[in-house]
Amino acid sequence: MGGDGGVPIRWGRGYLGAMDLPTAIIEACRRRDPLHETGELTGYRLFHGEGDGVPGLTIDRMGELALIERSASLEVVVEEIADLLLRNAPVSRVALRGARREQRGPHPAPMESLRGETVTGPLEILEHGLRFLTAPDERRASGFFFDTRPVRRWLRSHSSGRRITNTFAHTGSLGVAAAVGGARSVLHIDNKRSPLEVAAEHHRRNGVPLDERSFLKGNVYQQLGRAGRRGVKVDGVVLDPPPVVPRRMAPRAPVGQDFPQLASLAAPLLAEGGWLLCCFNREDRSHEEGEREVLEGAGVPLRIVERGTSGIDFPATSPERRLRWSVFLRG
Ligand SMILES: C[S@@+](CC[C@H](N)C(=O)[O-])C[C@H]1O[C@@H](n2cnc3c(N)ncnc32)[C@H](O)[C@@H]1O
Numbered sequence: 581m582g583g584d585g586g587v588p589i590r591w592g593r594g595y596l597g598a599m600d601l602p603t604a605i606i607e608a609c610r611r612r613d614p615l616h617e618t619g620e621l622t623g624y625r626l627f628h629g630e631g632d633g634v635p636g637l638t639i640d641r642m643g644e645l646a647l648i649e650r651s652a653s654l655e656v657v658v659e660e661i662a663d664l665l666l667r668n669a670p671v672s673r674v675a676l677r678g679a680r681r682e683q684r685g686p687h688p689a690p691m692e693s694l695r696g697e698t699v700t701g702p703l704e705i706l707e708h709g710l711r712f713l714t715a716p717d718e719r720r721a722s723g724f725f726f727d728t729r730p731v732r733r734w735l736r737s738h739s740s741g742r743r744i745t746n747t748f749a750h751t752g753s754l755g756v757a758a759a760v761g762g763a764r765s766v767l768h769i770d771n772k773r774s775p776l777e778v779a780a781e782h783h784r785r786n787g788v789p790l791d792e793r794s795f796l797k798g799n800v801y802q803q804l805g806r807a808g809r810r811g812v813k814v815d816g817v818v819l820d821p822p823p824v825v826p827r828r829m830a831p832r833a834p835v836g837q838d839f840p841q842l843a844s845l846a847a848p849l850l851a852e853g854g855w856l857l858c859c860f861n862r863e864d865r866s867h868e869e870g871e872r873e874v875l876e877g878a879g880v881p882l883r884i885v886e887r888g889t890s891g892i893d894f895p896a897t898s899p900e901r902r903l904r905w906s907v908f909l910r911g
Contacts, residue, residue, distance in 0.1 A: 601657055602664055604633040609668040612893055616670050623705025623714060624893045625726050626669055631895035639665065640726065642703045642714040644696070646671040647722070655680060662694040672696045675716060690719040704785070707732065710760060711785040712753055713778060723751050723778060727890035727903045728820070731859060732757035734886065734907070735818070738855070739763040742815035745807075745849070747800045747842075752779025754818050754857075759788035763816075769796045769803050804845035813851040819843075820859040837862045839870060840877035847878035850910040856882065860904045867904040874908060882908040 608627045609616075615624050626646055627639035636651030639661075646665045648658060662674040673696030679688030693699050702713040707729060715723040735744075735754055740762035746755030749768035756779070759766045768779050776795045783790040796803060800821070823836045839858060847856055856878075860870035867887065875882055886907040889899075896902040 601634065601660065605661065605664045606668050608632040609665075611895070612669075615891075615893060618708075620706055620708050623707060623712065623724070623726060624729070624891070626665070626893070628894050628896075630897050631901070637661070640714075640722065641669065641671060642705055642716055642722070644671055645673045645675060645699055645703060645716060647675050647677055647691075647716045648694075649677045652681065659694070666695055673699060675699050677716070691717045710736075710753075710757065712756075712782055713751070713785075723775065724753060725750075727894050728754065728859065728905075729891050730888050731820075731857065731905050734888070735857070736761035738907075739816060742854075743767075743813075744816040744818065745769065745814050745846075746818045747804070747846070748820045748822065749779060750775045750820075752776070752782050754820060755779070756782045756786055756788065758816065758818075759783065759790075760786055766790075766794055767796060768794060769798060769800050771797065771799055773797050801841070801845065804842075804849065808845060808848050812849055813854075814849050815851055815854045816857070817846045817849060817854070818857045818859075819846055823861055837865070837870075839873040843874040843877035844879050847874075847880050847882060847908075847910065850880070852911045854910050855885070856908045856910070858906055858908070860906070863900045866900060867906070870904065871906050871908075874906070878908070880910060882910055885909045 605627065612626060615621055622643045624641055626641045627637055629635050629638050637654055638649045640647045646669055648661055650658060658676055665671060665674050674694045676692045676694055677690065691699065699716055702715045705712055705714055712724050732753060735757040739758035742763050744755060744758045744763045744766045746752065746766060746768045749755055749770040752768045755766040755768045768776060770776050776797060780790060780795065819842050821837055821842060837860065850856060858874055860867060871884060884906055888905050890903040894902055
């Protein structure tokens, strides 16, 4: 593919036609100028696929690194994308996640460095004074979700003095934001041990207290049910379930983002004045439908006090293709 950037983009069963790749990347970088310019933020999405004009291309900034993920149809322009990024984004290193076609053997490397110093191991990013680790060389996900940045901001200013349960915690970023915001206690629940170990490291890096009771490796459905039977009360619950839940992990209709069931387990744990924060990301549900599922499933009176979406680094062609989140107050 030549340097003029005319890229035929595969789209469904056809092609979108020639797309001017340099313009799409330069515009995406300019759109994020407000993010580049605050020295306090060094981790965010630099290019968001269809929302930035090129389906199948995502690029994340992780400190000095731009990490490219692309569909097979964009393989031929990867080198050109790397040079465009060095010229237009505040990065000095570029890497590609996933092997190129000619390198896909039985054990393909998860990541290839394209420009600048070779990347090995996790990289720290800054987010408005918070420190988190990203893992660009992990095979499947980088351990950190940039689209929940506005949720972390909300949690930081609404958790003071509260007992918070952070379900589907992964590497704990939402609970850490609550802890930095002065939460009395934070309990992270996830069914995998290794992300919880990173969550503990996130507590240490952000100077917020933790002990072994801060982490529970287990099934959220079972743990919330057990806490309810014991009469446990908390002042905040974060529900950020994955879009798809493995069948063995959910007792009933495990379709993922199963808010009727999750709300019925979580809302009764809330003390008077406690809040439930839900992250919605199913493309087949509107924000309002997700909220209705929570309100109807809760079994206790809740009212919506806040709603939001992801930041400017996640432009989307329709509202359902973005993260949406709402906060419900008990009482
Ligand atoms: C979308 S991630 C959550 C992201 C997280 N809130 C953050 O800020 O990084 C989903 C997490 O839920 C966990 N998970 C999925 N099903 C679960 C279940 N039934 N019980 C406990 N954890 C579960 C996965 O291991 C994964 O870490």
